[in-house]
Amino acid sequence: MRTPFLIVANTLATLPVAMRPLLLVLLGHDRTDSFAVAGAGAAAASVCLAVSAPFFGRLLSSNGHRAILSATGVPFVVVQVGLAFVTHPVGFVVGCALLGLCTPPTMSSGRSMIARLVPPERLTRAYSLNAIAQEFLYLGGPLWVTGLVALADAPAAVLATCAVGALGLLGAVAAVPSGLAPERPDGAKGGSAIAAAPIRTILGVHSLYLTSLGAMWVLVPAFANELGEPGRAGVLVTVWSLGSLIGGAVLAARGRRVPLRTAYVGLLATLAVTSVPLATIGSLGWFAVVVLGFGLPLAPFLATTDELVATAAPPGTAGEAYGWLMTAGQTGSAVGSAVAGAVADRGAVGAPFLVVSVALVAALVLALVRRRTLRIPVGSTPT
Known part of the structure; x- marks a missing residue:
């Protein structure tokens, strides 16, 4: 318990x-x-x-x-x-x-x-439950x-x-x-989480991923406002979160069926693909359907990211690695919000969501280019 x-x-x-x-x-x-x-x-x-x-x-x-x-x-x-x-x-x-x-x-x-x-x-189920809890939050x-x-x-x-x-x-x-002993970073590898190539790759991808989410938090209310229904923005965000909850629950129930690296890249690709229709919708009803689908991979991707960090971080550096993950996320979210705000001021319906797709495609390209760094040796244990 x-x-x-x-x-x-x-x-x-x-x-x-x-x-x-x-x-x-x-x-x-x-x-x-x-x-x-x-x-x-x-x-x-x-x-x-x-x-x-x-x-x-x-x-x-x-x-x-x-x-x-x-x-x-x-x-x-x-x-x-x-x-x-x-x-x-x-x-x-x-x-x-x-x-x-x-x-x-x-x-x-x-x-x-x-x-x-x-x-x-x-671990997959545990991190899925953690991602679900974050969605409820x-x-x-x-x-x-x-x-x-x-x-x-x-x-x-x-x-x-x-x-x-x-x-x-x-x-x-x-x-x-009470008996959990402190861990000492491996000084032979620089003693820092970012000395590990997998962690650097994850941080870059995560920053771009949070750029897309930061943009979403601006663009969803802007979309509802452009359609003359600003009060519906909260409903759309709720539907988006509901999709993420469903996706996280499925992962928690079924577990991960493919290697960790494959799941990570696959979920990122799914996010990129499901984001594209957001830019083509001009009605609240259809947007709710599309944003529900876009939400489905969110919690699973977050859970997979957390599991990958736990497995890839050098011994004794997992806490620092998650700290850098927060730094990357804060930075990416701020950039996404700023860019989306500037684009949304132009008043177009739908098209500004291309900011979300561009960020996710960039994240996917980075993950694919550096895919070899995400190869975790068999038998590696989380730190």
């Missing part, structure tokens, strides 16, 4: 991080009456998280999960609580930056811990935040989300086996 508990605890602990962009925009506008300040704060938090994630991920392996989660968790909670009461624009942005810097590496810890707790033959998280804002206000939403995250973090710390 330790692994399911770990997944649930880490999912709850991730709530303040997953909902951070929405929370900080709402809080920043509430406290400073400026969306510019709110956006700057959200950006500062994202940049600082991208910087700190690999560092804390590396410390997980060398200093132990309990020590690092506890050491980062306390200032993280303190800064969140304090930020809810900051009204000065500069103070708000600085507080957001501190929030990003001291974010506990819960995602890196959870994903690397799964690899140490679960036998290799059960992104599906229910916005409803949680907006509901709290409607019932109370933005500071209350931040404090309540902080409380849930703190409880999840306590659970994540408790889920770490």
